[in-house]
Amino acid sequence: MANHPSALKRARQNEVRRVRNKSYKTRVKKAVKDVRAAIAANAVEEARENFKKAVSIIQKTASKGVIHKNQAARRISRLARGINRLSGSQG
Numbered sequence: 001m002a003n004h005p006s007a008l009k010r011a012r013q014n015e016v017r018r019v020r021n022k023s024y025k026t027r028v029k030k031a032v033k034d035v036r037a038a039i040a041a042n043a044v045e046e047a048r049e050n051f052k053k054a055v056s057i058i059q060k061t062a063s064k065g066v067i068h069k070n071q072a073a074r075r076i077s078r079l080a081r082g083i084n085r086l087s088g089s090q091g
Helices: 004-041 042-061 069-090
Strands: none
Touching: 004 042, 004 069, 042 069
């Protein structure tokens, strides 16, 4: 355990940030899961609505530095690709 006052403060800050980042990551996982579930159920409209929400959550998480911007772009791209495949097979 840290002994220096500055090291103790750094440990406290790290713990607060860890908990906050964990909640952001959990929100991203839930949003992605909702989109994938809608795609699996062939529900195009539901998938699109969930996709809009997911994109917002993913971009916000990336803007805060919790996930890398390229990881955010990759996740959004893969979800969009899934919806486009679904839309193509429907129409």
